[in-house]
Amino acid sequence: DTPLHELDPAVAAALGAELERQQSTLEMIASENFAPVAVMEAQGSVLTNKYAEGYPGRRYYGGCEHVDVVEQIAVDRLKELFGAEYANVQPHSGASANQAALFALAQPGDTVLGLDLAHGGHLTHGMRLNFSGKQFDVVAYHVDTETGLVDMAELEKLAREHRPKVIIAGWSAYPRQLDFAEFRRIADEAGAYLWVDMAHFAGLVAAGLHPNPVPHADVVTSTTHKTLGGPRGGIILARSKDFAKKLNSSVFPGFQGGPLEHVIAAKAVSFKVAASEEFRERQRRTVEGARILAERLTAADAREAGVNVLSGGTDVHLILVDLRESELDGRQAEDRLHEVGITVNRNAVPNDPRPPMVTSGLRIGTPALATRGFEAEDFAEVADIIADTLKPSYDAEGLKARVKALADKHPLYAGLTK
Numbered sequence: 001d002t003p004l005h006e007l008d009p010a011v012a013a014a015l016g017a018e019l020e021r022q023q024s025t026l027e028m029i030a031s032e033n034f035a036p037v038a039v040m041e042a043q044g045s046v047l048t049n050k051y052a053e054g055y056p057g058r059r060y061y062g063g064c065e066h067v068d069v070v071e072q073i074a075v076d077r078l079k080e081l082f083g084a085e086y087a088n089v090q091p092h093s094g095a096s097a098n099q100a101a102l103f104a105l106a107q108p109g110d111t112v113l114g115l116d117l118a119h120g121g122h123l124t125h126g127m128r129l130n131f132s133g134k135q136f137d138v139v140a141y142h143v144d145t146e147t148g149l150v151d152m153a154e155l156e157k158l159a160r161e162h163r164p165k166v167i168i169a170g171w172s173a174y175p176r177q178l179d180f181a182e183f184r185r186i187a188d189e190a191g192a193y194l195w196v197d198m199a200h201f202a203g204l205v206a207a208g209l210h211p212n213p214v215p216h217a218d219v220v221t222s223t224t225h226k227t228l229g230g231p232r233g234g235i236i237l238a239r240s241k242d243f244a245k246k247l248n249s250s251v252f253p254g255f256q257g258g259p260l261e262h263v264i265a266a267k268a269v270s271f272k273v274a275a276s277e278e279f280r281e282r283q284r285r286t287v288e289g290a291r292i293l294a295e296r297l298t299a300a301d302a303r304e305a306g307v308n309v310l311s312g313g314t315d316v317h318l319i320l321v322d323l324r325e326s327e328l329d330g331r332q333a334e335d336r337l338h339e340v341g342i343t344v345n346r347n348a349v350p351n352d353p354r355p356p357m358v359t360s361g362l363r364i365g366t367p368a369l370a371t372r373g374f375e376a377e378d379f380a381e382v383a384d385i386i387a388d389t390l391k392p393s394y395d396a397e398g399l400k401a402r403v404k405a406l407a408d409k410h411p412l413y414a415g416l417t418k
């Protein structure tokens, strides 16, 4: 029972340094969040030792009586949270959930329609180096480059022309809500299944701040670690049990072996949290924070520095910053914000003139700071720090001090030791 710092000081030191980084900087990567200590406690539990191939009540291993309880709690809470009749909590990640979902709905070689990666889609929605792009015949739809909104007329045209087996609605970098009823209509007309990937906005859905895709889609997938605020992982949901057998067998034995029951325990805890009033209040601050960022970064002086906000605002937990008129490219802007203590990621803008490793944009999200307790006035200060950092001349030391003041105001994981 040697503690980690004695058994493996090198790994312990890196973990301590990461805790320090998370505490002292402002995390604004839109896909990240801070899991509650109780979630990490469940994830770091003895359940990591247990094999449990199969599903609750139908396992291929003995000794599953307690993991069965945990997994059933997770499934029941998840169904309740999103009003679904079917839920699978075993996918190891969002990409694994997507792989299982796509293979349950379609065969290799079938046509699928997904949002272009360069326009905000995800790798698993048909990128050419991903399983989805390699094994399926992918047709991409886009956002309108004027409005920044998904071009539903193009989607309808492509659906009519290509008659896809599956239409994928969902995104990794898009600041607005999708019209799921319209996606459903287009899918029905084309004879396609509708799969919604709500990985990014699931927490907003759980809080009632974003339309729920479950009633509209045949299958819904998600991650559990972004706005939902749980451990890293994936889930699959469906409004009916029609696809239950196919989805279950696609996850196991189709793509996975033993489920990560320690992570499933952590998922169960996070679903309990997600059903609470405290969580809804946090999601409200998340969306409000993103709106404040959008407003302040469209103000005159930010525009003078060449900073624009794609689609002119946001309805969700992130904004997309367009730097095409700035003297900074995406990488330089990301580095400069990193220098003052704000972590974001560079992101391509639609029809980006620069290569994907450089880009002309930033994706900036508010979930992690909202979890830290940030209120409207704090988000206004962060927005101003970002705007000041992206100006041609900037005072790095002064900006670092402003970042530190905000980090100190909202301590993170105060009870954890390095």
Ligand code: PLP
Residues within 6 Å of the ligand: 031, 093, 094, 095, 096, 098, 122, 124, 170, 171, 172, 197, 198, 199, 200, 223, 233, 234
């Ligand atoms: N789906 C969407 C829309 C995502 O944005 C992501 C992650 O960024 C994923 C799926 C994949 O999740 P994971 O990184 O857990 O595989």
